[in-house]
Amino acid sequence: MTTRRSFDPERRLLIRTRRRITAQVAAVFSLAIALLGTLVYCVVVGEQDATARRDLAVAAMSAPMDHPPPCVWLFELRANTVRSSPGAPESLPVRETLDRVAADGRTRVDVAEVGGHTYLVRTQRRGDVPLQAVRDMYYPVTERRRLLRTLCAAEVAALLAALLIGQVLARRAIAPLGEALDRQRRFTADVSHELRSPLTRLHVRAQLAARRLRRDPDPLVVVGDVDRLVTGIGQLGEVIEDLLLSTQLRQRRRPFGPADLAALAEESADAEAARAGQRGVTIDLRRSPGDHVVCGAPSALRRVISALLDNALRHTSAGGHIWVTVCSGPETVRLSVRDDGVGLDPRDGERLLARHVGAPHTGGLGIGLALVSEVMDAHGGTIDVDGRPGAGATFTISLPRAAPDPAPRLSRIFLPQQALSETNRTPEATASGPGDASL
Known part of the structure; x- marks a missing residue:
């Protein structure tokens, strides 16, 4: 038996938001890594091609026929006969290109696929003799393929890392949203609970007042009930105000x-x-x-x-x-x-x-x-x-307990000059009797 988990709309909203943020972060990271890998691959391939062309041009200009550079073979066309350097493959040279250069003397550089191998071919004249220099591109092509596989593996690893980073960032990003939704649920629950009791009391008091009015239409009979209703409505207003300020109770102390x-x-x-x-x-x-x-x-x-x-x-x-x-x-x-x-x-x-x-x-x-x-x-x-x-x-x-009010401090008493002079009288003057005092 399969049990399906059900989530409330807010929970589903958070899940969708987290997945969207994760996908966006992963896409951005993957795109950045792909662009970086493409740039690296293009730079490496371009550098290899430039190096191969430069070395091949040097070999075609000055390398001896019997001792060409490694992976390079030279071919000369003399009297419709081709002379090749030692170890040259039997499928070379590219005779068609060699004949064209012999006819018009223009230098040509091409990439040729011969016998399942890739060659860089430079055909030119050395003096009056048509010459073709051929470089085997096996090792550069192998390095390119290895680099491409490495970049693909790096892209996959970067995608996995981006998914993980996206999950972490998404959780942090939606944490305030989750807290806000939680505060909203708490506030709704608080309001529904806190208003229930005051409204119930007001309803009961209103019912009692209505019954007494039906028994005795004299308004003085229900004055007490009406006063209680007014007091209850005031307390209900205080409850609503306190609920609106309830976040202050949770975040900081109120005065x-x-x-x-x-x-x-x-x-x-x-x-x-x-x-x-x-x-x-x-x-x-x-x-x-x-x-x-x-x-x-x-x-x-x-x-x-x-x-x-x-x-x-x-x-x-x-x-x-x-x-x-x-x-x-x-x-x-x-x-x-x-x-x-x-x-x-x-x-x-x-x-x-x-x-x-x-x-x-x-x-x-x-x-x-x-x-x-x-x-x-x-x-x-x-x-x-x-x-x-x-x-x-x-x-x-x-x-x-509330701290008791501090004892009132005595204020400085300013005495008239006459009273001050009396307070400064010496004990002998005081003992001389009231008849000696100056009134």
Whole structure:
């Protein structure tokens, strides 16, 4: 059975782009190597031909018939009889060319194929005697063929190297594109997840307001619900703005300010009260004495608490309880959200904080908890997960306490000259009594 791999359109786009870049790089490298090889071959062949023609011209002019240069044979035509140098092949000379030179006296240089061999033939007159000098081109032709094979092998090797280099360059070139597509997917997932809870709360509040208006048309009855709707819409705007600026949380720290974690927890619990009431779940908020101020972005921290409450509500059945506890320590402020719902395996704690990973029994994507982890990293905080299957779960975030405002410094006090003179009085003058003081 054959299994076919399926890729999403973005993955296929990256694969096509990588292949296109690889092919282009390989084509450019191969073309460059081919041009270089052609240039080398033409230069070598031209140099060999020029050398052979020059040596052959020298031999035709002055070489003795009995001792010509290596691979060169000389032939003379005297009284219609051809005299050849020792060792000349029987298929030579090229008699037709020799007869033409004898008739018109013009010098001719040709390449002749005789008996399956290639010869460079120069026919001219030496004095009044027609002479033909023939050079065997076996070795130059052999060298050319060897050079051609070497260049072809180099071209193949260069093509393979170009493919490898093209793969590396293509991966580096499309890495930013892959990251951009990944950021786009993450942003889409973040938006869909982050807008779900606020829109659900607004929908529930609008339904409650509509029911109360049907029961009692007096607008004063739904003033509180309308106020909550306005607050929820404002918080929804903050969520959208925070999502648009979410890259700043991942790339650099934002300029944080003081944020009261207990107040944010109270706002979030109040925002989820209507939805919790519909589900039959009770939310209990507890806070320790003292301040619970941390340094952070209130909108981002509100997202964290809302995500933890949303996670608890989704895993707590009717009649269940959710406890939100805020307490302060010497250096940190901790907020925990505990429920008595389906629970979880403590060994899955870190895995649940990863993006696109949810609890095995929920089938969710786990984006909200991943966002909680990202916000905690941006704020220098931590998140701990604890629980047992069937016994609920506890999510605890810890954030550094905000540094207290420094004590106000005393300003320099400028005293009038009279008061200054009194402060500079000697102890004896002071002891002399009030009657001696000058008012």
